[in-house]
Amino acid sequence: MPSYDTIVIGAGLNGLAAAHRLAAKGASVLVLEGADTPGGGAALSHLSYNLDPRVAAAMNLSAHGLEWLAANLATTALSPDGNHLRLEGALGDRLTGDVPAQDRAAWASLRARLLRFAAVLSPLNQMTPPRIAKGAGNPMVKLAMIGLRARLMGAADFRELGRILLTNVHDLLDDELTSPLLKGALAFDATLGGWLGPRSPNSVLPWLVRLSGQTAGVQGALGLPKGGMAALGTAMARAAAAQGVTLRCAARVSRILVEGERAVGVVLAGGEEIRAPRVVSALAPKVTLLDLIGPRHIDAGLTTRARQQKARGGAAKLHLTLRSLPDFRGANPKDRLVIAASEHAVEQAFNPVKYGQTPEAPVMEIVLPTAHEPAPDGRHRLSAIVQFAPHAPPDRDAARAAMLQACLAQLGAYAPGLPDLVEAAELLMPYDIEAMTGLPGGQWHAGELSVEQMLFLRPFPGLSQYKGPIPGLWLASAGCHPGGGVSGSAGWNAAAAMEAAG
Structure with a gap:
């Protein structure tokens, strides 16, 4: 077995960013990923919107296969009567539609x-x-x-x-x-x-x-990578490999080895032990502390803070296979399409979710991938991020069915006849996302982004500078500062903190 001085758990964007930076400084790095492919939760997003420029430049992602189908995608705010509003350029630099001059x-x-x-x-x-x-x-x-x-x-x-x-x-x-x-x-x-x-x-x-x-x-x-957001993880994995990082997929870590109150390696789900003097977890802090280490090795106060960290997911992911391309009343199918009739509609979609219920009129972001890249089977795909969805409803199956029905009704109101085009539908609720990715509560950011969980309070007070609660352990996930999205910032910052620590 080759010898490594650093093991990184998780090949999401933060784990790969940390691994690349550490390897560039001479470390021998092994990245262990439980899934079959790298990228982690990046595929939950449709678009790249906050990639850290330090990560993009240092990893030279374009040289490792990252191509943009659209590097500055327009957003169309849909209207059921076809009187849409189009936001072109970065953050709606130009508006097209019926908007008052003021x-x-x-x-x-x-x-x-x-x-x-x-x-x-x-x-x-x-x-x-x-x-x-x-x-x-x-x-x-x-x-x-x-x-x-x-x-x-x-x-x-x-x-x-x-x-x-x-x-x-x-x-x-x-x-x-x-x-x-x-x-x-x-x-x-x-x-x-x-x-x-x-x-x-x-x-x-x-x-x-x-x-x-x-x-x-x-x-x-907003950027749409060729091949979807999974292509961003693939490009980062290639960049890390070119820097000398070893990546093992389908290698799920079940436990962090602790000896003499120090992290000394990991144990895989199949029982294999891999040792290294430094372990970097790019998994959610809750998972790292409560599942991979356990209360035996951390104090009661930190265990309590980890258990009480807010991590409620509020977004669902909808995938539809359609017989033909839907018509959203003349909207450009290559745009990012948003159903959110007003700021009040967004708030009203959130209100029932607070009580474990599903909204009657969810708001959503829609991307039609096959409008950019035709599928080999000739079918059309629709992917939507649907807000808001309950993370812990009393009846999960009933909530998923109600949410799917509400989504299709909402889509039908903006693209007449769309529900009749559906050949297959998959709706991933926050609890499904948690089961697939390990993100607590299905929370995209591995811990909610709120004032009391940001900066020196992220992930927990006293544990905000990437150094874990036991020697040899470092934290580098989206649950750390500055938070989630698809930036890679937390991993890059964690690697910098490790370098400073020597």
Whole structure:
């Protein structure tokens, strides 16, 4: 058996990013992935929207097979009467449709501010979060530079950033815009993959974190990779292999070996032991601490915090096989299509989910992959992220059936006749996503993105700087700072923290 000095558990984007950076610094790295293919939960998303530019540049993903079918995909906010609104360019740089002139001007101003605020805050995503403790050794120069950049925006922008940072998306949009379709599409984006509605407190900050990422070097752009989001994981795996990383798929880790209160390796599901002086877990912190280590090796307080970490998934994934391409009343089938009639519609879809129920009119993001790449069998595919879906309903089968019926009814309202085209349907509820990916609660971000679970509070107070609770163990998943999405930032930051630790 070859000797490795680092074992990375999980070949998701964060695990591969960490492995690549460590290998580039001379480490001998083995990545173990329980699934048959790399990529982890990236395939839950349709589009690349916040890839860390450091990861994209260092891994040179285009040289390893990553191609963009669309590197700046337009979004069409659908209307049931065909009077759609099209947002072209990064974060709706241009609007096409029936939008009042005052809304166009107001949105141009708000859009510029949001991107500016996200860019100012983005260095926080690219560093180990500070500790709130005396003599913590925080990077004061870097923190001061972030503060200076914020101040240099000008007094008005500086005050505005402070005002909106902890507010909710609904109020932010309602203060400045009147177009229901525009507000609906933006509210959908701001809450995508989260357990919060537009009216939820502190829903602006996660949106700014999302907007800090890039696609093909463009902030706020949406990218559709050739071959879907699975192609992003494949390209990252190839880049890591070219750097000398060894990747083993279908190698599920059942336990982290702890000897002398130190992590010394892992045990696979089949009983095989692999040892290394450093173990990096890119799995959700809950899974790492409670399942792979267990309460025996961590203190009671940390065990309690791990059990109480909020990880509720609110998004379902719908796959349909269709006899022909549906017509969404003239909308471009190559666009990203959004059903969210208004910001109120997004909130109303979230309300029943709080009580374990399914919404009657879910909101959704729709992509028609076969409009870009025809399928060999001639069939058409529709993929949708549906919000919101209960993660723990009292009757799972009944909830899935009700959710599917609501989805088809909603799709039929925007594309007449679509339900009659369906040959096969698969709906993955949050609990199905948890069973497939191991993400607790089916939560995309391996732990909710909320103010009390961000920065130095992510994943838990006292455990936010990637170093695990026992020597030799490091945490590098989306459950760590700065959070989820398809960025790779947490893994890259964790590798940097390991380098600094020596």
